[in-house]
Amino acid sequence: MSARPATAAVSSPAVESAAVESADPCCAAPLPVLGRDVTVPLVTGGEVTYAALDYAASAPALQRVWDDVAAYAPYYGSVHRGAGYLSQLSTDLFENSRTTVAEFLDCRPGDQIVFTRSTTDSLNLLAQTLPADCQVFVFETEHHASLLPWRDARVTYLNAPRTPEQAVETLERALADRDPYGPALVCVTGASNVTGELWPVRELAAAAHAHGARIVLDAAQLAPHHPVSVRELDVDWIAFSGHKLYAPFGSGVLAGRADWLQEAEPYLAGGGASKKVARRSDGGVDVEWHTTAARHEAGSPNVIGVYSIASACKALTEAGFDALVERERHLIAKVREGLAGVPAVRVLSLFGDDAPRVGVISFVVDGWNSSHFAAALSAEYGIGVRDGLFCAHPLVRTLLGSDPQDPGECGAPEAEPGERSLNAIRVSFGAGTPDEHVDRFVRAVRELVADGAKWQYRTEAGRCVPAV
Numbered sequence: 001m002s003a004r005p006a007t008a009a010v011s012s013p014a015v016e017s018a019a020v021e022s023a024d025p026c027c028a029a030p031l032p033v034l035g036r037d038v039t040v041p042l043v044t045g046g047e048v049t050y051a052a053l054d055y056a057a058s059a060p061a062l063q064r065v066w067d068d069v070a071a072y073a074p075y076y077g078s079v080h081r082g083a084g085y086l087s088q089l090s091t092d093l094f095e096n097s098r099t100t101v102a103e104f105l106d107c108r109p110g111d112q113i114v115f116t117r118s119t120t121d122s123l124n125l126l127a128q129t130l131p132a133d134c135q136v137f138v139f140e141t142e143h144h145a146s147l148l149p150w151r152d153a154r155v156t157y158l159n160a161p162r163t164p165e166q167a168v169e170t171l172e173r174a175l176a177d178r179d180p181y182g183p184a185l186v187c188v189t190g191a192s193n194v195t196g197e198l199w200p201v202r203e204l205a206a207a208a209h210a211h212g213a214r215i216v217l218d219a220a221q222l223a224p225h226h227p228v229s230v231r232e233l234d235v236d237w238i239a240f241s242g243h244k245l246y247a248p249f250g251s252g253v254l255a256g257r258a259d260w261l262q263e264a265e266p267y268l269a270g271g272g273a274s275k276k277v278a279r280r281s282d283g284g285v286d287v288e289w290h291t292t293a294a295r296h297e298a299g300s301p302n303v304i305g306v307y308s309i310a311s312a313c314k315a316l317t318e319a320g321f322d323a324l325v326e327r328e329r330h331l332i333a334k335v336r337e338g339l340a341g342v343p344a345v346r347v348l349s350l351f352g353d354d355a356p357r358v359g360v361i362s363f364v365v366d367g368w369n370s371s372h373f374a375a376a377l378s379a380e381y382g383i384g385v386r387d388g389l390f391c392a393h394p395l396v397r398t399l400l401g402s403d404p405q406d407p408g409e410c411g412a413p414e415a416e417p418g419e420r421s422l423n424a425i426r427v428s429f430g431a432g433t434p435d436e437h438v439d440r441f442v443r444a445v446r447e448l449v450a451d452g453a454k455w456q457y458r459t460e461a462g463r464c465v466p467a468v
Contacts, residue, residue, distance in 0.1 A: 028323045028324070028326065031062055033060040034062075035050065043466045044455065051382055051383040051441065054385055055244070055429050065247050069311070078300065080294075100314060101253055101310060104313035104317060106230055107231075108231055110258055112261055113253060114255070114296050119241040119252055120149075122254035123254075124149040126237060127150050127151070128152075130183070130264075134153050136156070137187070138188075139188065140157050140394040140398065141394070142188070142395075143390075144391045146216075156174055156178075158171065160394075160395060171204055171207050172207045175211035178211075183213075185213060189220075189222075192221065193391075194426070195361070196332075196357035196361055201217055201235065202232070214257070222358065225430060227321045237257065238253070240253055251308065265289075266289055268296070272298045276288040324431050327431075328430065335361055338446070346366070348364070358430075361426070368449075371464040372453070372457055375465060377445075379465075380448075383441050387423055387424065389422070396423070400424065402422055
């Protein structure tokens with residue numbers, strides 16, 4: 001295995017086959033993912049193939065990614081720290097992965113790609129680089145990863161808009177009214193992790209720049225479903241996570257303008273971030289920090305995590321986003337049409353039924369505790385969904401029409417089966433989802449609403465579970 005083949009994702013027959021089938025979007029095949037043949041037990045007896053419909057939390061790893069990582073694993077070595085062959089190969093792979101991600105995001109010359117642990121880590125890193133007196137503008141609709149990192153800045157929280165146009169108007173008014181007029185940053189999602197709705201990123205970026213502000217895009221839910229171009233969207237930074245992009249846990253990306261990153265103190269102090277360290281005559285230490293992405297990548301990097309992101313970027317690009325998007329629209333239509341046929345179901349939305357969206361749909365069911373409903377989907381049908389507030393508490397409370405001060409947690413609240421709870425159910429899917437999983441989900445919703453659960457459930461540690 002030479003250094004060059006290791007740094008370029010190895011050809012995968014499974015992905016190539018899926019890409020060929022994708023030539024006709026109506027017949028596009030789901031991409032092979034790990035766990036697609038896993039079976040799980042049902043409380044009513046027997047086993048069934050697990051339907052993973054919680055992609056918005058963590059998408060299953062692509063088989064292509066796993067194969068690429070397995071091919072590299074025997075050659076694992078330290079990065080930027082060794083003269084040996086394996087260290088040099090790993091360094092080459094690590095830095096070529098940076099190039100792959102830059103190409104995937106269509107970055108501008110001079111943009112930096114910083115590897116992090118996750119979207120949350122990326123946005124916390126950016127928060128540490130803000131200039132003094134920077135004001136941050138963020139909608140209440142954001143995931144907590146982009147709602148909460150700005151603790152040391154002056155933050156203006158904007159109310160949830162009800163149309164894309166209202167989002168732009170709300171931002172423009174807030175930016176025009178800011179005082180004093182100084183550095184400002186807008187943080188916005190590309191696709192909601194609650195409703196799946198696409199946000200008008202390009203228009204928001206234009207509004208931000210017209211008022212002298214910069215903008216960072218939380219692309220955690222957008223990048224796995226749609227092509228994302230830094231140039232076309234004209235955003236200053238993009239953040240996303242590997243574990244939502246069909247790569248294993250523990251890796252993320254912050255990509256974009258270099259100046260704030262170069263001017264700020266390193267996110268972490270240590271080896272790798274430091275270019276030169278020397279003792280002073282007074283006994284202290286002088287440090288010269290790197291001005292490259294290494295400035296914020298102290299410590300031994302997650303080489304396998306970084307390579308897995310690069311592999312996923314290549315796999316999605318080779319499969320063809322046009323075909324992936326069309327297939328996902330087909331699945332979205334199936335779910336929405338199926339839920340629309342159940343009067344007890346209310347789908348949550350900010351922008352309305354016609355808003356473009358990715359494969360993320362949240363809903364509530366009249367007469368059901370959402371935790372109870374999700375537990376029944378799992379225990380009786382082998383379907384994995386998410387229930388709760390989805391780490392977007394203000395947004396879900398707004399969509400449910402509750403008081404912002406009402407209690408609620410990311411997990412299931414303390415409510416017995418049948419009791420009303422302040423949470424919702426989320427079904428999410430993507431490039432690896434077969435039609436059967438979606439069909440089973442729709443059928444299960446109809447049966448549970450019409451006939452009720454077949455099993456008894458109880459609350460244990462705040463979560464609804466089958467009674468045994």
